[in-house]
Amino acid sequence: MTEAVPNRVIYGRTLVELGQGNPRIVVLDADVPKSTNTSQFREAFPDRFFNCGVAEQNMICIAAGFAASGKIAFASTFAVFASMRACEQVRTSVAYPRLNVKIVATNAGLDNAGDGVTHQGIEDLAIMRSIPNLTVLSPSDPVTTRKAVLAIAQREGPAYMRLGRNPSPVLYEENVEFEIGKMIPLRNGDDLAIIATGNMVHQALIAADSLAGQGIQARVLDCHTIKPVDKAAILDAARTTRGIITAEDHNVVGGLGGAVCEVLSELCPARVKRVGLKDCFATSARDYRELLAHFQMDAAAIQAAAYELCGSKSAHIPSRSSARRSTP
Amino acid sequence: MSPDIQKLEIVARRLRRQIIRMVAAAGSGHCGGSLSAIDLLTYLYFCELRVRPEEPQWPDRDRFLLSKGHCAPALYAVLAERGFFPEQKLWTLRGINSSLQGHPDMRKTPGLDMTTGSLGQGFSCGVGMALAAKMDHKPYRVYVMLGDSELQTGLLWEAAMMARQHGLDNLIAIIDNNKLQSDGVTETIVDVEPIAEKWRAFGWETRRINGHDFRQIQAALAESRSANQRPKVIIADTVKGKGVSFMEGVVTWHSGAPNAEQVQAALKELGGDV
Numbered sequence: 282m283t284e285a286v287p288n289r290v291i292y293g294r295t296l297v298e299l300g301q302g303n304p305r306i307v308v309l310d311a312d313v314p315k316s317t318n319t320s321q322f323r324e325a326f327p328d329r330f331f332n333c334g335v336a337e338q339n340m341i342c343i344a345a346g347f348a349a350s351g352k353i354a355f356a357s358t359f360a361v362f363a364s365m366r367a368c369e370q371v372r373t374s375v376a377y378p379r380l381n382v383k384i385v386a387t388n389a390g391l392d393n394a395g396d397g398v399t400h401q402g403i404e405d406l407a408i409m410r411s412i413p414n415l416t417v418l419s420p421s422d423p424v425t426t427r428k429a430v431l432a433i434a435q436r437e438g439p440a441y442m443r444l445g446r447n448p449s450p451v452l453y454e455e456n457v458e459f460e461i462g463k464m465i466p467l468r469n470g471d472d473l474a475i476i477a478t479g480n481m482v483h484q485a486l487i488a489a490d491s492l493a494g495q496g497i498q499a500r501v502l503d504c505h506t507i508k509p510v511d512k513a514a515i516l517d518a519a520r521t522t523r524g525i526i527t528a529e530d531h532n533v534v535g536g537l538g539g540a541v542c543e544v545l546s547e548l549c550p551a552r553v554k555r556v557g558l559k560d561c562f563a564t565s566a567r568d569y570r571e572l573l574a575h576f577q578m579d580a581a582a583i584q585a586a587a588y589e590l591c592g593s594k595s596a597h598i599p600s601r602s603s604a605r606r607s608t609p
Numbered sequence: 610m611s612p613d614i615q616k617l618e619i620v621a622r623r624l625r626r627q628i629i630r631m632v633a634a635a636g637s638g639h640c641g642g643s644l645s646a647i648d649l650l651t652y653l654y655f656c657e658l659r660v661r662p663e664e665p666q667w668p669d670r671d672r673f674l675l676s677k678g679h680c681a682p683a684l685y686a687v688l689a690e691r692g693f694f695p696e697q698k699l700w701t702l703r704g705i706n707s708s709l710q711g712h713p714d715m716r717k718t719p720g721l722d723m724t725t726g727s728l729g730q731g732f733s734c735g736v737g738m739a740l741a742a743k744m745d746h747k748p749y750r751v752y753v754m755l756g757d758s759e760l761q762t763g764l765l766w767e768a769a770m771m772a773r774q775h776g777l778d779n780l781i782a783i784i785d786n787n788k789l790q791s792d793g794v795t796e797t798i799v800d801v802e803p804i805a806e807k808w809r810a811f812g813w814e815t816r817r818i819n820g821h822d823f824r825q826i827q828a829a830l831a832e833s834r835s836a837n838q839r840p841k842v843i844i845a846d847t848v849k850g851k852g853v854s855f856m857e858g859v860v861t862w863h864s865g866a867p868n869a870e871q872v873q874a875a876l877k878e879l880g881g882d883v
Contacts, residue, residue: 307744328744339733339767346737349715349723350745351668354737369727370764374734378715378724 285451288426288444289387293318295430296355297325304329306434307347309356311337316446317357317387337362341370341384348380353434359393360386360402360443364409375439376414382440383433389419389443390530391558392480394572397565402443403558406478407535409441410508416461417508418442419529419537421482422452425505428459436461445480445530447569452482452503462506464514470498473590474518474525475583478504478537481528481556484573487580492587499526499587510540516549524552524590528583530573533557554586612656614823620690621651625852626881627686627699633872635682635703638711641862642756643683645787645820645847650687652826653752653783662692665719671749674735677756677785678712678726679864685709685718693720728756729764732782736768739780739840750779750834758790760801766811769840773812776838781830782813784842785820787849791863808842820845853878 300306300322307329314320314332323330333340337358344354356363363371363386375382386405393400409417418440420429426444433440452467459465467482468489477485482503489499500522502514518525525545527538538555545551558576566572573579624647632638654660658671675684682702689696694708701707708717712726722738725731735753742749759765772780786804788795795801808815816832818825826845833841849863850856853875867875 307741331740333771334767336767336771338729338764339736339771342730342733342764342768343737343740343771346723346734346739347741349734350738350741352741370730370733373727374724374730 285448286423287447288420288423288449289316289318289446291423291426292385292430292444293321295427296322299431299434300326300329303353305351305353307331307352307354309333309340309344309354311335311340311358311362313358317385319355319357337367338370341367341382342374344382345374345378345380348382349378353381353383355383355385357385357387359400360389360405361400363441364402364405368408371409371415371441372412376412379414379438381437384441385430385444386441387444388446390445390480391563391572391576392445392447392530392569394566394569398562401563403532403563404535405443406507406529406531406537407539410535410540414439415508416440416506418461418506419479420444420505421479421503422449424451424453424455424457425459425465425503429505432459432461443479449480450483452486459505462509462511464511465503465505466500467503468499468501470500471522472498473587474500474502474522475528476502476504476515476518476525476537476541477528478507480530481578484580485528485583488583488587491580491584497587497591504537507537507540510544512544512548515541515544519545519549519551524554526554526556526583526586526590528556530578531557532560534560552590554590556582556586612652612823612827617651617655617823620655621648622852622879623881624651624683624686624690626876626879628682629853629867629872629875629879631682631686631699631702632866634700636866637703637864638682638866639679639864640856640867641789641849641859642677642680642785642787644851644853644856645849646677646680646754646785647683647686648821648823648851649754649783649785649826649845650683652823652830654687654691656827657830658752659749660720662720665693669747669749672722672735672738672751674723674731674751674753675713675725676731676735676753677728677759678731681709681711681713681726684713688718688720694718728759729762732759733764733768735780736772736777739772739777740775742779743775743777750781752781752783755782755784757784757786757788757801757804758795760784760804760807761799769808769811769813772840777840778836778838780840781833782840782842784844785847786844787847789849789858789860789863793860804844812839814839814841815844816842817844817846820847821851
């Protein structure tokens with residue numbers, strides 16, 4: 282059983298696992314390897330690791346050069362820098378020529394609470410999702426993070442993956458089936474569906490537990506792939522429940538909520554409530570959970586959205602019960 | 610082996626005619642920088658680069674990246690002349706689904722090693738390729754052509770520092786220093802001089818030549834092969850629009866297609882069939 286650790290630690294560990302089996306793996310970082318955990322790979326394979334310094338644009342193009350030379354290049358920094366400072370390099374030198382570069386960005390969302398707005402990546406899903414050819418992932422727990430890293434390594438072509446900073450509770454058994462582009466159902470329910478990604482999957486499960494105590498059965502879907510998004514799961518949720526809540530540690534503009542609404546508005550109009558950062562910059566905080574509560578992005582906020590969808594006036598505060606689940 | 614200078618001059622003049630015809634056929638494109646770069650490109654593809662037109666993906670080939678990707682017409686002309694694809698393709702430049710896109714697309718054109726054109730990025734990708742060659746103990750070299758105004762972009766200097774850090778003596782940058790950019794004279798916009806001093810300060814082995822003189826091009830490239838842990842740069846002074854009198858040194862020929870009358874005049878100057 283995988284222990285509750287930050288997903289970035291799992292990323293570093295999985296890179297080492299990959300490096301042992303495949304000499305084509307190279308890893309680049311932009312002076313934050315101890316934070317992204319690419320340092321684990323550096324220790325194991327110093328000859329295949331490159332710290333590019335505080336030069337994210339250069340790191341992405343160098344990764345493209347490696348990929349064009351037959352390598353599988355992982356490039357890591359914080360989400361805010363990977364998606365914005367190096368955005369055009371990702372677009373033109375990686376995504377357009379379909380090169381085998383895997384951008385794995387940490388400190389996504391508000392998870393880097395203490396550092397504040399400059400280091401909180403709240404737009405990366407929206408930006409990366411709009412770039413053609415790019416697969417965009419946002420796994421939720423240590424088990425699926427490892428599987429996601431292995432999956433993008435195996436799949437030819439460019440990918441972007443975001444990870445948080447704090448320890449993530451384990452939500453899955455080791456044998457959970459992980460497939461890029463396919464949501465994982467964590468809980469069944471036909472009253473409403475909560476489609477969550479990354480850290481918010483755990484919050485969604487807490488909310489669903491509380492809702493169940495009040496007779497509201499919420500389906501919880503782990504949307505670990507933002508692009509290509511699982512249209513079938515979204516349409517099924519719209520057709521078999523009273524409404525959909527999206528939950529993401531990201532701006533409500535353009536990320537998971539945007540992706541779900543795009544599918545629904547064209548194919549099956551349905552009621553949607555988007556839980557996330559409400560198009561504003563956040564702030565520093567001492568504690569991540571405190572920050573989620575402050576910006577109404579936690580389980581309580583998901584629960585409140587559920588009441589709006591289901592017409593209940595109840596203001597019951599959700600319990601913080603265990604969210605550990607095996608997949609059905 | 611000394612190159613046949615006279616033959617190179619004949620080829621370069623023919624390629625200049627192709628550039629004029631291609632850009633005219635496309636209705637848009639960049640004549641000025643293509644004409645300033647074509648002598649360098651001709652020498653590279655006929656005398657310097659170890660490439661196999663019949664096997665464009667030959668793993669041990671030398672790499673060439675046109676970081677100043679807007680001068681794609683010059684590169685396409687030389688690739689066709691070298692046999693990477695039929696000359697007929699040249700007349701499809703910039704057409705829908707043409708294998709010859711407005712800027713180089715490595716997935717569409719045989720013989721291209723990287724998708725380039727967003728200034729600064731090709732050079733940085735070239736650093737990655739040179740690092741990969743070193744890592745694999747491969748003997749090939751990586752050549753990157755830059756424009757002088759490309760030195761204004763910050764990414765370029767990030768990459769220059771990284772190349773020096775890793776002792777990439779298998780990397781050769783060639784600057785087509787035609788001294789003009791889209792909006793005017795480089796010196797009056799954001800001056801990039803003193804170029805040589807900048808590169809030297811960044812730890813690069815630096816040479817300066819006349820980029821239209823094949824003997825100087827030959828000498829500079831030959832001297833740039835030493836395995837001394839230092840990346841090499843050749844600053845090639847050139848004339849934008851070189852070979853067509855009414856385009857030489859004229860900013861407005863940075864981009865734009867010549868009309869029928871201008872095509873006739875240019876081809877006549879370049880000694881071609883009108």
